[in-house]
Amino acid sequence: MDLTVIWAFIIAFAVFAYVVMDGFDLGIGILFPTFRVGKGRNRAMNSIAPVWDGNETWLVLGGGGLFAAFPLAYAVILPATYPLIIAMLLGLVFRGVAFEYRWRDPAHQKFWDAAFFGGSLVAAMSQGMILGALLQGIKIDGRAYAGSWWDWLTPYTFLTGIGTVAGYALLGSTWLIWKLDGGAQAHARYVAFRAGIATIALMGAVSLYNITLNAEYAAHWLTAPQIYWVAPVPIITGLIAVSMLRAITKDRNSKPFWLAIALFLLGMAGLGVTIFPYVVPPGLTIWDAAAPERSQIFMLVGVAITMPLIIAYTVWAYWVFRGKVADEGYH
């Protein structure tokens, strides 16, 4: 396997890690208005306060990694989705500071709760639309983006945006099933089931839309012998979707969350099948956009050394704050 493919997988891993980890805390932001003011919101917030910053770092790795490993892709995608990127960044500003501000200023807690919700929603929607803008194709001339600054706005990107919002809400609510108990957990379950249905439906819709987007995507899925390799993706996705919905109604711990992650993993795999070997369809393959070998090797050494450590201390940080966000001790 050549280094460029390895790097494509590393970036995909970073994006996946980001989507799952920041996905659940953005999801909690999206669902924030449905929690009762006061304890309910506090506990939802408490369940992510120690980890959100680490989660968001994966976004920097995704962006920074793309810059480093596929600089041309970075230089094309960001101008092409300019308003979405700016909206995402500003959304993340609001929801990021809300973690601190809402405790500092009880008089304006309502405002910061609204900022937390709005920021999370805008960030999630923008991320989904960026994905859609990428999949629907970006116009390139030479080594630069050649479209206008509104090219990304289509019904398709709206669909991918909504899908991402639903997916994050699913991750957030299944996380809360795990971290809460009692009535709060019941509420999370109620939300998770609906978010789950919406996510599955929108994933299906986007997948079908993808096939109509361009002939090459369709060929990746529908031509023999490729079809025998890729057919398990939708089949397994369906199985996971069903068991996830069952777990949401029954399980009291982490099972719904892990199954939601599995659902995202399959979605990611499907995305890979659709888009590979392009990093910016329809013009740029990963090899067109890749950094030179010296850069790839230098960074690969860094990733090989640091990634196991990062994963280890991230797991440790989650472990320290494990368990239900509880009023334990109250009897």
Added chain:
Amino acid sequence: MLENLDALLLARIQFAFTVSFHFFFPAFSIGLASYLAVLEGLWLKTGKSVYLDLFKYWLKIFAIAFAMGVVSGIVMSYQFGTNWAVFSDKAGPVIGPLMAYEVLTAFFLEAGFLGVMLFGMNKVGKKLHFAATLMVALGTFVSAFWILSVNSWMQTPTGYEIGANGQFLPGPSWWDIVFNPSFPYRLVHTVMAAYLTTAFVVGAVGAWHLLKDRANPHARTMFSMAMWMAAIVTPAQIFAGDMHGLNTLEHQPAKVMAMEGHYQSHPEGAPLILFGIPDSEAKTVRYAIEIPKASSLILKHDLNAPMAGLDTIPDDREPPVGTVFWSFRVMVGIGFAMLGIGLWSLWGRLRGRLYDMPWLHRAAVLMGPSGFAAVLAGWITTEVGRQPFVIYGLLRTADAASPLDAPAVAASLLAFVVVYFAVFSIGVWYILKLMGKAPHAGEPDIKVGIDGPIRTAGITPGPTQNPGGDEALPTEAPAEREPV
């Protein structure tokens, strides 16, 4: 005027605005993270509760500053691509990996241990908590290391090759790229600047509370610590700045010419212009107050050494003189004012009256924000001074921008200005409110509000409360939980 507001200028304003805003937070949090580590270390070593109280006092402030630094920093990591796509494409193979290393070795370290640092005191034990604090402090420093390496490479590029497609490609040695000629100087000068920035903030808060109650032991401790920093680090910083200047003279002479206001060459010793009004049209500094030959003495260590001026540089390779000239003077002026505070405090200390000098305390309060001003002025000096290039001598800023329409950049700039001023002013206000409260014995933890940001429990599910509640979450009063 308005017709000049093209997409390029707007993009430059936007980058200058977002990076300047962002720089305030790391400038503060690099120093504050280390200060927190020192406080916690002293507490573990001596067992004196004053250090723990101060640790908790500053931790609350750190949490807000760090959150603002994170969110404004994420913006930066995307600005390269959104607004400087040509630069990103061309320089990505060289600086991209350095920034990836920053994420891998610094951002994850900070973020991974921050949760434990902020909320984990009662969960992991003292030593492990101290280790987490050290990791956060280390992370802030490592972050500075990489990003300043990137910035330095853009100022003094070495170790690269030019590819057939016009990209800058790494040469055989990454060492030459990372440790480019201006990097060691810039790293030392910038990190010391961050320490001084924090020291003067801490000193101002200590002084403020001494003015209200000069017996407050917490205020005394932090004021004393800050004044030691002012007395010891300021001279070292002035020396480091001088070395950095000599390095700049060697690699970016046009920047130094602009800093000095030397439009003309001086074959027999150049004067040190203290003040004046640079006039780039007439190529002269009006109303100049100058010390003959002193500039040659400082920069060449020889009164009569010839010094080239901007007349030796083609006009289209000159930086804007006025901005660089003034920002440099602001930085140096603040530096000497800091030195003055440091010496004043030493004198007071020698007389045993450090806590009984209201005028020193008032001056220290006044100097509280000075570090930020100096950092910003220094940053402007070095960044504007390397114009019109983004990669010095090789890639012009004007050739590096994204192909964006002016309205797109104008809209985003407006959004950044509005949001940043609103959000970060409020954050600074919260920080000032925290600083306004006197530090005291039994300083509370970071948890605030009704039941505090963090109360996670062990793995056993708690008792089922309010079963069947559907839309509602339980509203029972929370209870303290013992450490796991």
